[in-house]
Amino acid sequence: MPVDTHHKQTLAIDFCGLPFASPLVLLSGCVGFGEEYTRVAGFSNRQVGAVCLKGTTGDARLGNAPHRVYETPDGMLNAIGLQNPGVDHVVDDILPRLDFDETRFIANVSGSTLEEYIRVTQRFDDSPVDAIEINISCPNVKEGGVAFGNDPDMSARVVEACRKVTQKPLITKLSPNQTDIAGNARRCIEAGTNGLSAINTLMGMAIDTERRRTVIGNNQGGLSGPAVKPVALLRVHQVYQVARPHGIPIIGQGGVASADDAIQFLLAGATAVGVGTGLFYDPLLCGKINQGINDYLQRHGMSHVSELTGALELN
Template identity: 75%
Template sequence: MHTEDKPLLAVDFCGMNFASPIVLLSGCVGFGEEYTRVQGFSNREVGAVCLKGTTLEPRLGNAPHRVYETPQGMLNAIGLQNPGARYVVDKILPTLDFGETRFIANISGSTVEEYAEVARIFDDSPIDAIEINISCPNVKAGGVAFGNDPAMSAKVVEVVRKATNKPLITKLSPNQTDIAGNARGCIEAGTDAFAVINTLMGMAIDIESRTPILGNNQGGLSGPAIKPVALLRTHQVYQVCRDHGIPIIGQGGITTAEDALEFIIAGATAVGIGTALFYDPLVCGKINAGIAAYLKRHGLSEVAQLTGTLSLNTSAPRNNCCGVK
């Protein structure tokens, strides 16, 4: 069984030791410091914290409304409100306790050049790794999201790879035709890991005014409603990653230990918790306990033994897109 120097829940992620497979997702815990004020929560419960999405220059974000609750989920259109990369590195990072957990920067940009510059700023900082948010629109390409175009996704990874030696995690969008093909291109461009998935695009409408509820008209859908999509995308990306030793943070609708275990079995090395924190700030301890109990019950000594152990139904048709014919 596990030993004191190899705790049951510890995972290796791109050479970083995570105390548990749980990663707090970008945008859900600010820049990390505000979440530590929740009574009963400890950063030692999580393997890593992804900081709020950061751009080169400060951003005020979108007009309200920015958040709207949906059945089994939440729409958000914050608009990357943040104080800018230089402020984060100079003023916020020094306030974080890097002895408690790992901290991951989440970077965004409107051009390839901006991604590279933000990466260079974080490269000269104590941040443990960099997550690339490629769901942003490319202003030089008429607003097409980087993450929905495999060539643009790979280009962003390529320039960021040249700008930093820190581990790179590419956050993949589900709003694309071939997520596995996109992942393959990002691996060739130099990514070290993936976060799968980002939010799905959605909308909510006020029927009385006949206008969108969100000030940005549309937003990202998260929460339990997207879990089946996220699970499938995680497994599809795992098929590409497993032969390259590329780890995955599986995320999208995880609220229980059972949810987390599904993602690990589908191919995730770690799991991201986001929307669940809004209604249960202490959910991480419960998920850790559930994962540990499962491992002990099945005679497993570490989480890594469970990653990618999904056994598919070999009799299932390969090209049945609907699953009902």
């Protein structure tokens, strides 16, 4: 069911100059290229403000060896390895199948080198996607495998390079696996990002004690789900302190499974809220979150969801 007329009046937001019908964003890697969940009865992309497409690289990638996914208490480890058909296939064959009247579609750009980020961003610039999200958590193969997003200088270089080859809104996805996420966010803002998303997954491991081996084929993977929410809330609040003076909006994400979770991210400073792992056990979650946010606004005498952003009062 789409966002109804009344909800549109209270839930519609502006994000990087783009009108979103709802503050909810379907996260990259959780909904394929925007088509998978439309096969579920009762689900509609019109329920959300935007869909972040699966991470895309310059050339096709097969991804990591199995196991790729492992359920943990209150969460999930994944190490998919950026399996994707490559940017040319996405632009030429997948994007034409999407209904851009349903919602906003945001490309997710990944790369192993600065040159690959530039190439993929440039290709998406000449496409109908509404915005581009840069996944800077990828390892830089030219710098010993250090993740771009864990080094503020490398983060800024990626953002600056991508900014030069696209006029579309740029959203930089920040890693929690770093010492100073606020400082990194500041560098990305200075380099030209229009928006930020926080957080990407926390790195973790699962061990099979009987086999005395790691469960994930890649040995380590990204932890998502409710277990990461307290970390994510703190990181969003920290990023908000440096983003607010510049008017840079944030997609807050990490363990959202209810309307109350989403409201917490808004209060911490997010303008929009990402939903990902929660969809795996409840594909119809977004409609429930929209309704829950609207009910909260009515109970508290608020007329619009934007009144919640950054409204947190510290002790």
